[in-house]
Amino acid sequence: MKTDKPRKNPLVMFIHKLGSPPWFYDFTGKFVPWLWAVFAALTIWGLYLGLIKAPPDYLQGESYRIMYIHVPAAWMSMMIYVLMAFMSFIALIWRIRTMEIMAMNSAPIGAAFTLIALATGSLWGRPTWGTYWVWDARLTSELVLLFLYLGVIGLYKAMDEPRKAARAASLLALVGLVNLPIIHFSVKWWNTLHQGSSISMTGSKIDASMLWPLLIMAIAMKFYYGANLITRSRVTLLEQDLRKGWTRDVAKDAARERNS
Amino acid sequence: MNHAPFIWGSYAIATVVLLWTAVAPLISKKAAFKNIRTLNQAKEQSRDTNS
Numbered sequence: 001m002k003t004d005k006p007r008k009n010p011l012v013m014f015i016h017k018l019g020s021p022p023w024f025y026d027f028t029g030k031f032v033p034w035l036w037a038v039f040a041a042l043t044i045w046g047l048y049l050g051l052i053k054a055p056p057d058y059l060q061g062e063s064y065r066i067m068y069i070h071v072p073a074a075w076m077s078m079m080i081y082v083l084m085a086f087m088s089f090i091a092l093i094w095r096i097r098t099m100e101i102m103a104m105n106s107a108p109i110g111a112a113f114t115l116i117a118l119a120t121g122s123l124w125g126r127p128t129w130g131t132y133w134v135w136d137a138r139l140t141s142e143l144v145l146l147f148l149y150l151g152v153i154g155l156y157k158a159m160d161e162p163r164k165a166a167r168a169a170s171l172l173a174l175v176g177l178v179n180l181p182i183i184h185f186s187v188k189w190w191n192t193l194h195q196g197s198s199i200s201m202t203g204s205k206i207d208a209s210m211l212w213p214l215l216i217m218a219i220a221m222k223f224y225y226g227a228n229l230i231t232r233s234r235v236t237l238l239e240q241d242l243r244k245g246w247t248r249d250v251a252k253d254a255a256r257e258r259n260s
Numbered sequence: 261m262n263h264a265p266f267i268w269g270s271y272a273i274a275t276v277v278l279l280w281t282a283v284a285p286l287i288s289k290k291a292a293f294k295n296i297r298t299l300n301q302a303k304e305q306s307r308d309t310n311s
Contacts, residue, residue: 063263066270073274112281119277120270127263224278232285238292242299251296 019096021237022246028230035227042220050213057210064210066124072218074117077145078180080110080225084152085177088170098233100166101240103173104156105232109225111149118142129193137186138194141179148176162240 017023050068057064087103090096121139122132133139152169159165182189187196198205199214206214241247 061263063266065267069270069274108284109281112277116274116277119273123266123270123273127261127266224282228282228285231282231289235285235289235292238289238296242292242295247292247296248300251293251300254293255297 015096018098021098021241021244024098025234025237025246025250029234032227032230032234035223035230039220039223039227042216042223046213046216046220050210050217054210054213060128063124063127066120067210068213068217070117070120070124071214072221073113073120074142075218076221076225077110077114077117077142078183079222080106080113081145081148081173081176081180084110085173088173092167092170092174097163098237100163100170101233101236102229103170104152104166105229105236106225107149107152107156107169107173108232109228111146111153113221114142114146114149118146134193136192136194137190138183138192141183141186144179145176145183148172148179152176 017027046068051065054065056062084103084106087099087106091100091103118139121142125134126132152173155172156162156165156169159168186192187194199211204211238247238250
């Protein structure tokens with residue numbers, strides 16, 4: 001006699017599988033070369049259009065070309081923080097170790113993008129505003145974002161027990177979410193030197209010849225994040241599971257591949 | 261004002277930071293594999309001496 005077993009939701013099944021370190025290592029490893037390849041192709045295309053094909057700006061001249069790295073980096077700095085907080089939330093509620101690892105590995109990538117946004121913004125500010133830095137609401141809140149990322153990284157590294165450390169750092173990541181609306185709306189809430197948004201959900205004030213390279217670069221950076229996050233998370237799993245059988249098999253396979 | 265140093269400076273900084281962020285986990289991966297191999301060798305040696 002057949003019994004009707006309740007069918008599990010495929011998404012729930014996938015999340016369950018993702019929680020298994022050997023499965024996660026094996027499954028995600030297949031995507032890494034493709035993600036890097038798409039990132040490289042889009043970056044070359046975006047930079048070609050942005051640095052060579054796009055015309056100079058009528059007001060800023062050539063200096064506006066900094067936008068093709070500054071704006072995608074600034075967008076990524078905020079997007080990664082939202083994803084890190086989201087993964088931290090899931091990790092805190094359901095205690096999924098791979099989620100903790102992915103949340104914690106998002107922090108250095110987010111910090112790198114924030115650093116790029118601040119540095120390139122500063123270099124863009126000199127020819128445009130006549131100064132490298134002002135304590136403007138947008139710039140200051142973005143600097144606070146860098147400190148939040150550094151705080152998450154520092155807290156995670158400060159404790160010997162990685163799972164306990166991830167929980168503490170996840171809480172900090174969630175608290176830091178409050179800074180994101182401040183960054184986004186800073187140009188509306190305060191009278192800032194930093195310009196308002198040129199691109200919104202309803203349209204763009206940028207000419208298509210300048211907008212397309214920007215969008216291509218923004219998509220390229222998402223592939224960079226994906227490739228880098230997976231690479232880092234796989235390495236963290238290896239480091240945490242040094243004494244487990246599956247890492248021995250992975251190390252053996254890697255040595256065999258290298259020798260062949 | 262010549263804008264070239266500011267533009268190239270921005271792209272140079274971004275390249276260095278993105279490259280380092282991409283290469284750092286590969287260095288850690290190499291170290292992790294080395295640690296796994298060392299641990300396994302030690303385990304095999306202790307098994308040989310016990311048997």
